[in-house]
Amino acid sequence: MLNRVQHDGVLQSEPVLKVFCFCKRHLSKIYFIIQKGVQPLKVIVPASTSNLGPGFDTLGLAVNKYMTIESSPSESFSMVIKGEGSADVPRDETNLVAVGMKAILKDLPPVKLSVKNDIPACGGFGASGAAIIGGLLLGSRLAGKKLRTEEIYNLAVRIEGHPDNVSAALFGGLVVNARGDNETYSHIRIPVNDGLKLVTILPDTKIETHAARKLLPDSVSLSEAVSNVQHSSLLVAAFGSGNYGMIKEAVRDELHEKYRKTLIPHFDRFSEAALKSGALAFTVSGAGSSCVAFCIRGHKLVQDAFEKLIRKLKLGWRTETLLPVNQGAEVLAK
Numbered sequence: 513m514l515n516r517v518q519h520d521g522v523l524q525s526e527p528v529l530k531v532f533c534f535c536k537r538h539l540s541k542i543y544f545i546i547q548k549g550v551q552p553l554k555v556i557v558p559a560s561t562s563n564l565g566p567g568f569d570t571l572g573l574a575v576n577k578y579m580t581i582e583s584s585p586s587e588s589f590s591m592v593i594k595g596e597g598s599a600d601v602p603r604d605e606t607n608l609v610a611v612g613m614k615a616i617l618k619d620l621p622p623v624k625l626s627v628k629n630d631i632p633a634c635g636g637f638g639a640s641g642a643a644i645i646g647g648l649l650l651g652s653r654l655a656g657k658k659l660r661t662e663e664i665y666n667l668a669v670r671i672e673g674h675p676d677n678v679s680a681a682l683f684g685g686l687v688v689n690a691r692g693d694n695e696t697y698s699h700i701r702i703p704v705n706d707g708l709k710l711v712t713i714l715p716d717t718k719i720e721t722h723a724a725r726k727l728l729p730d731s732v733s734l735s736e737a738v739s740n741v742q743h744s745s746l747l748v749a750a751f752g753s754g755n756y757g758m759i760k761e762a763v764r765d766e767l768h769e770k771y772r773k774t775l776i777p778h779f780d781r782f783s784e785a786a787l788k789s790g791a792l793a794f795t796v797s798g799a800g801s802s803c804v805a806f807c808i809r810g811h812k813l814v815q816d817a818f819e820k821l822i823r824k825l826k827l828g829w830r831t832e833t834l835l836p837v838n839q840g841a842e843v844l845a846k
Contacts, residue, residue, distance in 0.1 A: 552846035553653055555581040555646045558837050559631040560638035560680035561710065561797040561804055565763035566743040572638070572680030572687045575710060575834040577631045579642040581609060582846065583650055586624040594626075597633025597718075608640055608671075612647020615667055616655050623654070635718045636802035641677030642841075644668050649843050669697050677798065684840035686751045702751050704836040709811040711791065713782055713803040713818060716828040719775050724799035727771040736766035756792070759806050763793035776800050778825060782818065789817040804834075 559577035563569070591603040591610070601607060605620055609627060614620060631639040645668055652659045661682070668678035675689035675697050686702040747762035749755075773779040773796060782803060786794040790810035797804045805814050811833055818831040 552582065552584045553650060554583075554844045554846050555649050555841065556844070557581070557642040557646045557649075557681050557841040558684065558839070559642060559834075560677045561636065561834075562638065562676035562680070563765075563768065563796070563798060564747060565765045565769065565793065565795045566740045566747060566767070567676070567688075568740070568765070568767045569674045569676055570689055570744065571747070572641075572676035572678075572689070573704065574680040574684045574687075574837045574840060575637070576837045577637060577834065579631055579639065579646060580628045581646045581650060582626040583623045583654070584626075584846075586622050588622050589620040589625075591625045591627060593629065595629035596631055597629060597639065600633070608643035609647040609650070611671060612644045612649075612668070613651035613654070615648060615671060616651035616657065616659070621654055625650075632712075632714050632802055633718060634715050634801050635720070636797035636800050637712075638677030638681055638798065640721075641668070641672055642681045644671050645678055645681045645841050649841055653843055665699065666696055670695075675699070680840075682840050685836070685838045686748075688748055702748070703838050704751065705754060706835065707754075707808055708756050708836055709807045710834045710836070711786070711805040711807055711811050711814045711818065712797065712832050712834055713805075714830045714832065715776065715801040717801055719772075719800040721799040724768075724772050724775060727774070728768055729771075732767060739764065739766045756806075756808050760792040763795055763806065765795070769796050772796050772800050776803065778821075778827075779803065781825075782821060785817040785821050786814055789814040 557579045558574040560572045560574050562572045564571045564573060591607060593601060593603065604610065605614065609625060610620055629639065631637050631642055633639065648664050648667055652664065665679060665682055668682065669675045672678050679687040679689050679699050683701045685704050687699050689697055689699045691697050743762050743764045746758060750758035750762050776796065783794040786805035791805035791807050791814045794803065794805045807814055815831050815833055822829050822831065
């Protein structure tokens, strides 16, 4: 015979009461799963280098470092973060993955996010852009919305504040961006072949983008503006034609590098080492503090030169060779 108990003045069997209490306690999770069809998902987003010298707030190039975000149903929203910079990022709704999700879902769902970040934490390789793209794609899938890629792209730009890293993370390859009417952006993606190598300098300190932007002047001369138009156009043509040797002439900037390099110790010495070892060009990656040397041959000589200089200067820095990738962000069912 079933035991009968009082609950809110109503006589109920004990098993029914247990089911009722369980459902009440987990109502948000049950509702979300029923309404949205939650399934475990994995989002893989590439890193990116931006500006590439003269393409300030315009050019982004996806590279083979990744942020992986896995989601699974849970009783409440939570985040577990491992990898580069994991000790310094929040685990709540202020995390940029969560910010991206909330741009679509409004409220964070009861899911557990497991984030593995291999993107260098020193700044300059688009970790924030990757997190935003990952959050938007995850939120879109969990919400059951079929947002167009262009909608994801423009949402990401509004959150990030500039298009270069988020576009490369979303689309892969080299992406050229431009702002149009009504604050919307347009882009063209250019595939990149495997002949190009990027030898990086990864310092042990981070430069925040907003701090690097404060160094930039409000206006520039006509000659400086013309120079950047010329060289950014030449750089895009070099990528579009596959004539990577022209990068040597194209990576010249008048808008940001001469200001930002003051935040990077020994910048000129590493630039000299790169060019003497056969690199086509050397420039700040994004806002820094990382830097990148473009190579089509002899990249090992450039990396050796960087390692030798790091030891000589007794720096806690590292150097890695990265490759451009044409695959942008992916969403996979686990």
